[in-house]
Amino acid sequence: MQYLCGTCNIAYIISPLRYKCDCGSPLTLNKDTSYSYQWDDSTPSLWRYRDALPIPADADIVTLGEGITPIVPLYPIENPKHFVKLDYLCPTGSYKDRGASVLLTHLKAMGVDAVVEDSSGNAGAAIAAYSARAGIHCTIYCPDSTSEGKLKQISAYGASLKLVQGNRAATTEAVQLAADNTCYASHNWNPFFLEGTKTLAFEITEQFGDSLPQHIICPVGFGSIYLGLYLGFSELYDAGVIDRVPRLLGVQPATCCPIYNAYRDKTATISRMPQTAQTFAEGITAELPVRSEMLLDAIRFSDGAFATVDNADILAGTRTLAEQGIYVEPTSAVVINGYEKFRHDGVIQDDDVTVSILTGSGLKSNLVGRVEARNPTRVD
Numbered sequence: 001m002q003y004l005c006g007t008c009n010i011a012y013i014i015s016p017l018r019y020k021c022d023c024g025s026p027l028t029l030n031k032d033t034s035y036s037y038q039w040d041d042s043t044p045s046l047w048r049y050r051d052a053l054p055i056p057a058d059a060d061i062v063t064l065g066e067g068i069t070p071i072v073p074l075y076p077i078e079n080p081k082h083f084v085k086l087d088y089l090c091p092t093g094s095y096k097d098r099g100a101s102v103l104l105t106h107l108k109a110m111g112v113d114a115v116v117e118d119s120s121g122n123a124g125a126a127i128a129a130y131s132a133r134a135g136i137h138c139t140i141y142c143p144d145s146t147s148e149g150k151l152k153q154i155s156a157y158g159a160s161l162k163l164v165q166g167n168r169a170a171t172t173e174a175v176q177l178a179a180d181n182t183c184y185a186s187h188n189w190n191p192f193f194l195e196g197t198k199t200l201a202f203e204i205t206e207q208f209g210d211s212l213p214q215h216i217i218c219p220v221g222f223g224s225i226y227l228g229l230y231l232g233f234s235e236l237y238d239a240g241v242i243d244r245v246p247r248l249l250g251v252q253p254a255t256c257c258p259i260y261n262a263y264r265d266k267t268a269t270i271s272r273m274p275q276t277a278q279t280f281a282e283g284i285t286a287e288l289p290v291r292s293e294m295l296l297d298a299i300r301f302s303d304g305a306f307a308t309v310d311n312a313d314i315l316a317g318t319r320t321l322a323e324q325g326i327y328v329e330p331t332s333a334v335v336i337n338g339y340e341k342f343r344h345d346g347v348i349q350d351d352d353v354t355v356s357i358l359t360g361s362g363l364k365s366n367l368v369g370r371v372e373a374r375n376p377t378r379v380d
């Protein structure tokens with residue numbers, strides 16, 4: 001197994017300090033995918049798919065029981081067409097645990113003893129938690145606007161926290177300086193992270209059996225779910241396990257939506273879109289996704305589509321879900337109005353079944369707490 005650059009076709013030995021090609025492009029894994037697709041369904045975590053993960057057989061698994069999250073219908077429950085997968089029920093409160101578990105297992109097997117990572121919050125919490133579990137020292141760089149709940153969580157796991165003034169892009173610049181001499185456990189650059197998020201495709205296939213949904217909706221910033229779904233479903237399709245692939249539908253905030261722009265304008269590349277204003281969807285503000293070409297491949301492969309939402313849409317989405325007993329962060333709630341837009345645009349037809357991925361818990365979000373406590377009644 002090697003790293004491979006899709007731009008210049010150069011292969012590299014997999015090593016802890018290598019996180020991109022010398023040409024600046026992201027790396028993928030050149031790996032054997034001729035595994036058996038026989039799952040160990042006695043294992044109640046994503047490690048039931050270990051056979052499909054590029055991890056040495058003798059590696060110590062770094063796990064907290066992540067994955068195998070519920071799928072529940074939204075109203076009307078009698079004839080549901082829209083289901084949500086509660087992936088925020090992973091151990092640190094977000095789907096990022098999938099990628100962190102596989103990535104930290106890989107890094108521990110390589111003998112890594114310290115990592116750096118940059119995050120708008122959830123990925124930082126996941127990398128910090130799984131580093132703690134692996135006994136690896138961890139430093140997380142965050143924008144100074146990150147929700148306080150997420151910052152407290154990262155610190156609680158014992159990680160060193162570096163707050164960076166400015167937007168998400170400024171944080172990435174800061175961590176890349178540190179990555180010159182410390183392993184960069186990046187959820188965007190390191191391809192082992194996507195090996196973890198690809199298990200979402202395996203799980204949805206297992207949970208729906210022979211009747212795969214027509215559509216899967218997810219929030220998209222750098223695209224670690226969207227690309228994980230692409231990777232997982234394409235491996236299942238190539239192996240003949242499934243005979244069609246769900247359409248992958250992405251939702252972005254209107255104030256930072258470079259992938260949506262490329263989809264709308266049918267351009268051959270994704271262009272940087274400077275973030276024009278703050279959005280409640282703090283987890284998906286990527287001005288230029290790292291894996292742009294792979295995202296366009298994923299849209300073509302799955303006949304995918306994109307939509308955008310604004311802050312009013314996001315707030316309405318958090319309320320719609322909370323009214324049905326589901327408490328998520330604003331970034332997750334983009335899927336609710338996204339679903340309505342895909343219905344309106346004719347992407348989703350009347351009888352189609354859709355699964356939306358709910359990515360992050362509301363418990364660590366500043367905004368949702370303020371909104372939901374808006375009219376308390378005092379009892380003396």
Ligand SMILES: [Zn+2]
Nearest residue numbers: 005008021023
């Ligand atoms: Zn290259």
